[in-house]
Amino acid sequence: MTKKIVITGIGATSPIGGTARDSWKALLAGESGARTLEHDWVAELALPVTFAATAKQSAADVLERHEVKRLDPSSQFALIAGREAWADAGSPEVAPERLAVDWSTGIGGVWTLLDAWDTLRERGPRRVLPMTVPMLMPNGPGAAIGMDLHARAGIRTVVSACASSTEALVNAYDHLQAGLADVVIAGGSEAAIHPLPIAAFASMQALSRRNDEPAIASRPYDLGRDGFVLGEGAAALVVETEEHAKARGARIYAELLGGAVTSDAYHITAPDPEGSAAARAMKTAIEGAGASLTDVAHVNAHATSTPVGDIAEYNALRRVFGDHLDRIAVTATKASTGHLLGGAGAIEALFTVMALHERTAPPTINLTEQDPEIPLDVVTSPRALGDGDLIAISNSFGFGGHNAVAAFRSA
Template sequence: MTTPRIVVTGIGASSPLGGTAPESWTALLDGVSGARALEHDWVAEYELPVTFAAEAAVRPDTVLERPIAKRLDPASQFALVAAREAWADAGEPDVEPERLGVDFATGIGGVWTLLDAWDTLRESGPRRVMPMTVPMLMPNAAAAAVSMHLGARAYARTVASACASSTESIVNALEHLRLGLADVVIAGGAESAVHPITVAAFASMQALSRRNEDPEHASRPYSVDRDGFVMGEGAAALVLEREDHARARGAKIYAVVAGGGVTADSHHITAPEPEGLGASRAVRLALESGGLDVADVTHINAHATSTPTGDIAEYRALLSVFGDRVHDIPVSATKASTGHLLGGTGALEALFTVLALQERVAPPTINLTTQDPDIPLRVSSDALPLDGTDHVAITNSFGFGGHNAVAAFTAV
């Protein structure tokens, strides 16, 4: 049986760079940074050692109708905003509910709802805790909200694989579509965890940049002076469907989802396997599942969190897959602009990868002043044209727990 081609027909995003996918993409190409000082009383109240993050450019509760927003945690609000944009962008496909699926990921889930409820319990007692607390804090709340909004009944699934979550959701969606379990799937991820406890916790483990005086330049993938990641928030969504289904309804097609690979390091709860062995297997699996060769790849959207150990482990993984050719492939490290959206980051970077293929341009990597000589990748502070027509791109996502997920896309 011939494996059906799966294509991307709709995109949506709410990110630190913009309230929509086009706004986010334009700001990315313009070299904008989404990082800024946090203007919340709790920064000083808790004497947080990190006082900045890449908060979303547009608050989701200003976009959604009030009755809807008040019943959703901010993470689910972001998910619904991005999903609605992607669905509209795809032309609102006419698909039977039983053939429409949702695969929406998160790394942490409704942390604001959970901790606000804890504060309410301590200060006012159990009678004041909202009845909707559990439905709002549960990790699958975003997938449920998107499913109910669209009437999707094929399935509604949630992946929680830390920072690999939403790339894994895209791979899951690809597999479901190839197996004929759905005709259309909306896949993505969301996170809203810029909260005092998460900022304090990530700072405690020395994972965050401490450049409090210069937030816009704090995320510095591949720089010799990188000192940690910048927390981000938001969501991104992609509408995936079988190519024959898309063409039958005259849909525009952004790119082909060619393959995906998911592996585990089984090494350490937070540190990547130093040689990137699990990561390199995920890259190879993504290419193999799409019938692609390493020589086909012309662009890489790297995980590149700006941590000292993570960036070099990813480089070693890429070097083991591509050999010296990796030094000639245009690489984009877009977290330099967006910060790290945790469970939502893979979907946003997949969206950027799709647009890079469509517009034949590798987005710039900002804040790279002196590149680490141990990571001699082809990274540019300016957008790089992708010449020619036959392009293949991969996007990498790796998460705490040793989760690795890679998606491969081809241009149309």
């Protein structure tokens, strides 16, 4: 028997807000989280890209000093988002053996890894911190949340590039359906605004070069788009069975209908231009939930602001929805937040949940001249989604040809 799975808590720390609510409010207001980097290493290393979407609130202002010292920034963000989501859900009373964590990251503890390498070369092996490996390992963020909340039903970490945290949410749904837990904290985090990833992404021509105009650099669907803006942060959602949520009198934001994961097997970085596997993920996520394609009212698109990626996703959307696509309100929230890589799907799922909860599609900023090859109905100012039963999907696609889609219904 299929169980109803619901979202009861949200948490985030993002480039546009230190909390989930602040991030949502800033998104509706059309704010941008992209800003010029003030670090000395930007000039010292002559980086070709001098801006990014850094977290609006420092983790050091939220966490205890010992937590900051013992956790990589990716884990710091995860702990902040996880704690907020847990408190927002009412701190559910659940047996540790029935509480799980499904987390994700695209890169993991890159700051710890590279700082440790510098220390080893410059100061020798004795000066390498003993906590280096626990801090750099990709499962560190999920472990930090799991230990903080005493989750003993399993702490799993997905690493599927920019599809990671949507895949983690799909896993949470599957684990609840399988009866492995009653409550799951799902989400993702990333903290890769470091000179090496910036240089590497810039080398592959993936990043925007609008150094003089960072706030308008991320511009999905615009004719002038020239790459994505690197972002950082985390988002968490508390997911549980409807039976468990109702038994404890929890507020329900939305229903998680399920999701799907596919792969292109096409190219290590470029998406399949036909979008066939991405389309199959969307169709499977919707139809697997027993919904009709024409029921979908809103899409939070992956839409990174790259010339090739935005068109490939449009092709996939058109393949799935046909003429109905013209009646779907599409939002590209990376225009505001930048691209959180492994954390992108989580913050975008959170925004999709809030869109259904408040029945308002958030805007896509920086769209001044829409690419005629992408004739979508793009939301450019907050738009009412209407009454009745609403269904929305959130798309995530990543290097390696990873595709993940989560589907939601209004509560």
